[in-house]
Amino acid sequence: MSAQVAYLGTSIADWMAELSSSDPLQRRLGAYALGEIGPAAIEAGSALAAALQDPVGFVRVWAAAGLARVAPSGGESVPVLIAELGNELAFVRSLAAWHLGRLGPAFPGIEQALLPLRQLAGDKDPSVRVEAALALGMLEEKGAPPPELKSLSSRASGGVASRGFVHASPAIL
Amino acid sequence: MGYKPIESYGVIGDLHTVALVGIDGSIDWCCLPHFDSPSVFAAILDDQKGGSFRIASLHEAQHKQMYMPDSNVLVTRFLSDQGVGEVVDFMPVQGPREIRKIHQIVRVVRAVRGSVRFRLDCRPAFDFTRRPHRVVLEGRGAIFEAQGMKVSLVSRFPLGRQGDGVAAEFVLNPGETTTFILRQVEENGHDSLHDGALLEARLVGTEALTQTLAFWRQWLRKCNYSGRWREMVHRSALVLKLLTFAPTGAIVAAPTCGLPEEIGGVRNWDYRYTWVRDAAFTNYAFLRLGLTSEAEQFMAWLEQRAVEGARGDPLQTMYRIDGGHELPEEVLGHLDGYRGSRPVRVGNAAAEQLQLDIYGELMDAVYLYDKYGTPTAYDFWCHLRKMLDWVANNWERADDGIWEVRGGQQQFVYSKVQCWVALDRAIRLAQKRSLPLDRARLAAERDRIYEAIMTRGWNTDRQTFVQHFATDAVDASNLIMPLVFFVSPTDPRMRGTLDRTMAELVSDSLVHRYEIGRGAGDGLTGSEGTFNMCTFWLVEALARAGRAEEARFIFEKMLTYANHLGLYAEETGPRGEALGNFPQAFTHIGLISAAFNLDRRLGRGASSRVGP
Numbered sequence: 001m002s003a004q005v006a007y008l009g010t011s012i013a014d015w016m017a018e019l020s021s022s023d024p025l026q027r028r029l030g031a032y033a034l035g036e037i038g039p040a041a042i043e044a045g046s047a048l049a050a051a052l053q054d055p056v057g058f059v060r061v062w063a064a065a066g067l068a069r070v071a072p073s074g075g076e077s078v079p080v081l082i083a084e085l086g087n088e089l090a091f092v093r094s095l096a097a098w099h100l101g102r103l104g105p106a107f108p109g110i111e112q113a114l115l116p117l118r119q120l121a122g123d124k125d126p127s128v129r130v131e132a133a134l135a136l137g138m139l140e141e142k143g144a145p146p147p148e149l150k151s152l153s154s155r156a157s158g159g160v161a162s163r164g165f166v167h168a169s170p171a172i173l
Numbered sequence: 174m175g176y177k178p179i180e181s182y183g184v185i186g187d188l189h190t191v192a193l194v195g196i197d198g199s200i201d202w203c204c205l206p207h208f209d210s211p212s213v214f215a216a217i218l219d220d221q222k223g224g225s226f227r228i229a230s231l232h233e234a235q236h237k238q239m240y241m242p243d244s245n246v247l248v249t250r251f252l253s254d255q256g257v258g259e260v261v262d263f264m265p266v267q268g269p270r271e272i273r274k275i276h277q278i279v280r281v282v283r284a285v286r287g288s289v290r291f292r293l294d295c296r297p298a299f300d301f302t303r304r305p306h307r308v309v310l311e312g313r314g315a316i317f318e319a320q321g322m323k324v325s326l327v328s329r330f331p332l333g334r335q336g337d338g339v340a341a342e343f344v345l346n347p348g349e350t351t352t353f354i355l356r357q358v359e360e361n362g363h364d365s366l367h368d369g370a371l372l373e374a375r376l377v378g379t380e381a382l383t384q385t386l387a388f389w390r391q392w393l394r395k396c397n398y399s400g401r402w403r404e405m406v407h408r409s410a411l412v413l414k415l416l417t418f419a420p421t422g423a424i425v426a427a428p429t430c431g432l433p434e435e436i437g438g439v440r441n442w443d444y445r446y447t448w449v450r451d452a453a454f455t456n457y458a459f460l461r462l463g464l465t466s467e468a469e470q471f472m473a474w475l476e477q478r479a480v481e482g483a484r485g486d487p488l489q490t491m492y493r494i495d496g497g498h499e500l501p502e503e504v505l506g507h508l509d510g511y512r513g514s515r516p517v518r519v520g521n522a523a524a525e526q527l528q529l530d531i532y533g534e535l536m537d538a539v540y541l542y543d544k545y546g547t548p549t550a551y552d553f554w555c556h557l558r559k560m561l562d563w564v565a566n567n568w569e570r571a572d573d574g575i576w577e578v579r580g581g582q583q584q585f586v587y588s589k590v591q592c593w594v595a596l597d598r599a600i601r602l603a604q605k606r607s608l609p610l611d612r613a614r615l616a617a618e619r620d621r622i623y624e625a626i627m628t629r630g631w632n633t634d635r636q637t638f639v640q641h642f643a644t645d646a647v648d649a650s651n652l653i654m655p656l657v658f659f660v661s662p663t664d665p666r667m668r669g670t671l672d673r674t675m676a677e678l679v680s681d682s683l684v685h686r687y688e689i690g691r692g693a694g695d696g697l698t699g700s701e702g703t704f705n706m707c708t709f710w711l712v713e714a715l716a717r718a719g720r721a722e723e724a725r726f727i728f729e730k731m732l733t734y735a736n737h738l739g740l741y742a743e744e745t746g747p748r749g750e751a752l753g754n755f756p757q758a759f760t761h762i763g764l765i766s767a768a769f770n771l772d773r774r775l776g777r778g779a780s781s782r783v784g785p
Contacts, residue, residue: 008333008340025310025331032331036342058312062331091312098329104346130376138349 035066090125101135180736180751187264188419199227211300224298244389256287284345296338352378397463400772408739409761422470427754433514453538526573533591584642636669649707662717702744709763
C-alpha cells in the first residue's frame with residue numbers, strides 16, 4: 001500500500017495544527033494521525049518531538065508512538081514510553097506498555113524497555129500487569145501465537161467464570 | 174455506500190436484540206435495547222442516512238464469513254496478498270439475574286497473517302434517523318447521545334469525528350488484537366466511558382468472547398438431534414434461539430422490518446413482533462430438538478395470552494415481545510427503503526386482523542408441550558376451555574387467513590383446518606389427562622369443520638383442496654393437512670392436492686404460497702418470491718406420502734438457497750436471492766421439521782441415491 005499523505009482525509013499540516021490545540025484529546029488525535037501517515041509526515045517530526053513534553057501524560061504517550069512511526073530511527077520515543085510506565089495514572093501506564101509492545105523486538109533501543117516492563121508484574125492495577133505481560137510477549141517471543149490468549153488461558157484456569165458461564169478452551173481462535 | 178444482497182449478512186444477538194453484520198464488516202441493522210426498539214443502525218433501509226458501523230481491511234481483499242463452531246459468534250475475514258484480517262463479532266448474553274442491563278456489540282479485530290490496515294466508521298442514526306444526536310469524544314472512545322437514547326463506543330485507538338460519526342484507521346501487526354465495544358445501558362443505568370470495566374476493552378472483549386462461546390456451546394449441547402443435515406439443523410436452532418426475547422420467552426418472527434418480498438415492491442412489513450402462529454411452530458421445533466426450557470418459557474408467555482383470550486375476545490394475531498397489544502402501523506416515508514422498496518413500515522396493522530388459524534397452532538403447541546414437556550396445569554386448562562368454546566362458536570366466520578391478506582375476509586381452508594386442530598388437540602389432551610371438557614360438543618363441532626372442508630374446501634373438477642370456499646385456486650398452506658394429521662398423506666384427496674400444488678405453485682422445486690391475482694386478493698400490487706416455509710412443507714408432505722427420494726432432492730436443493738452461513742430469509746427470488754425479512758423464524762422452523770421427518774422416513778443407512 002502506498003504511503004498516504006493524509007489521514008481520514010485531513011492533511012499533514014492540519015494534523016500538525018491539532019498538536020497545538022487546547023484540547024488534549026485533539027492533541028492526542030493529531031499525534032496519532034501523524035503516526036498513521038508515517039514517514040511521509042517527517043515534516044511533523046519536530047512538532048511531535050515537542051509534544052513529548054506535553055503536560056498531559058496520555059498525549060506524551062501518543063506523541064511518542066506517533067514519532068516512532070514518523071521517524072523510527074530518532075530514538076526519542078522509547079525513553080518517553082519507559083518513563084510513562086511510571087505514570088501515576090494506571091491507564092497511562094497500561095497505554096505506554098501497550099505501545100512498547102507494538103514497537104516490536106526490532107525497534108531501536110527497545111531492549112531498554114524489557115526490565116521496566118518486567119517490573120510492572122507487581123503493579124497494583126490488573127490491566128497494567130496484563131498489558132505489560134503482553135508487551136513482553138511481543139518483544140521476547142517474536143512469531144509466537146497471540147500472547148493474550150496464553151495470558152487469558154492462565155486467568156481462565158484460575159477460575160474467573162462468572163454469571164453462570166463456563167469457560168471454553170482458550171484455543172477458540 | 175450501496176445496498177448489499179440480503180443474503181450477504183450474518184446475525185449476532187444477546188437474546189434481547191440482534192445486529193446484522195455484512196460480509197464487508199458493516200453492521201447495517203441494530204435496534205437497541207430490544208428487537209422492537211427504534212433503530213441505531215439501519216443502513217439496510219437507507220444506505221445514505223440509515224446509520225452503520227463498519228470495520229474492514231483497507232487492503233483490496235476477498236471477504237469471507239463464518240460462525241465459530243456451534244455458536245452465534247461471527248467471524249468476518251478479509252484476505253489479501255498483504256495479510257489476513259478478521260473481525261470477530263458477538264453480543265455477550267447476560268444472565269437473568271443481572272440487574273444492570275447492558276447491551277454490547279463486541280468487535281474483536283485481529284491480524285492473522287501479515288500486518289493489516291483497518292478502517293472503522295461508526296455512524297449511528299437514532300430512531301430510524303428521526304432523532305438527531307451529538308458526538309462527544311472521550312479519552313476511551315466516543316459517546317453518541319440523542320434524546321432518550323445513548324450509546325458509547327470504546328476504542329483504544331483515538332477516534333476522529335467524521336460528520337455525525339467517528340472514524341479511525343489502524344494497523345495491527347501479525348497476531349495482534351484490538352477490541353471495540355459498542356454498548357448501551359438500559360434506562361436508569363448510568364453509563365460512562367470512565368467505568369473501570371472499560372479500562373482495557375481488549376481484555377474485557379477477549380474474556381467476553383470466551384464466555385459467549387461457552388454460553389452458546391453449552392446451550393446447543395442440549396439439542397438432541399442426531400439425524401442427517403445436523404449442521405443445518407443446529408444452525409437453524411441457533412437462529413431460533415437468537416430470535417427469542419429472554420425476559421418474556423417471546424419469539425420474534427424476524428428481527429428486521431421493511432426488507433421487501435419483491436425488490437422495489439410494497440410488501441415490506443415489520444416482523445419484530447411475536448405472532449402466535451410462528452411462535453407456536455417455533456415451540457414445536459424446540460421440542461423436536463429436546464430444547465424444553467425454551468418451550469417452557471414460551472408456554473408461560475402463551476399462557477398469559479390465552480388468559481387474555483379467555484376474557485371473551487379472540488387472541489390477537491401478534492403481540493409485542495413484552496406482551497403488549499398495541500402495534501400501530503406507521504410509514505417511515507423519509508427512508509429510501511431497501512433498494513428503493515417503499516414504504517418502510519414499523520408496527521403492523523395485521524395485529525387487528527381476525528386469523529382463526531392461530532387457535533389451532535396454539536393448541537397444538539399446548540398439546541406437544543404437554544406430551545414432551547410438562548403436563549397441563551388445571552388453571553391453564555380452564556382458560557383454554559373458554560378459548561375453545563369461542564372457537565367452537567366462531568369457526569364458521571370468514572377471516573383474513575394465514576397470509577394476512579388485506580383484500581377482504583374469506584372462508585380460508587387453512588383457517589378451518591387449524592380450527593379443527595384446536596378442537597382435536599383439546600379432545601385428545603382431555604382424554605389423555607382425564608381433564609374435564611364438554612367432549613361431545615367439541616367433537617361435534619370438530620366433525621362439522623371436517624365435513625365443511627371436505628365439501629366446500631374441495632374442488633372435485635380440479636381434484637384439489639382450494640384456498641377458500643369461493644375459489645378454485647390452490648394454496649400452499651394446504652400442504653400442512655397431513656402434517657397436522659387432518660388427512661392421511663396418502664389419501665387420494667391429499668395426493669391430488671399435492672400434484673395440483675406442484676403443477677401450479679412450484680417452480681424449480683420452490684413453492685409460491687399462492688398465485689397472485691387468483692384466489693383471495695391480497696390487496697397489494699406487484700409480485701413476490703417463493704415462500705421458503707412452504708417449500709419445506711412440500712418436502713414433508715412428499716415424505717409422508719411415501720415420496721421420500723423426491724422429497725430429499727427438493728430438500729437438498731433448498732439447502733443450496735441458504736446463505737454462506739446457513740441463514741434464510743422469508744422468501745427466495747427467481748435468481749436464488751433472499752427476499753423479505755431476515756433471518757426468518759418460519760423458514761428455519763420449516764427446515765428443522767422437514768429434516769426431522771425426512772430423516773426419519775429415509776431411515777438409518779438409507780440409500781444415498783438422489784434424484785427426482
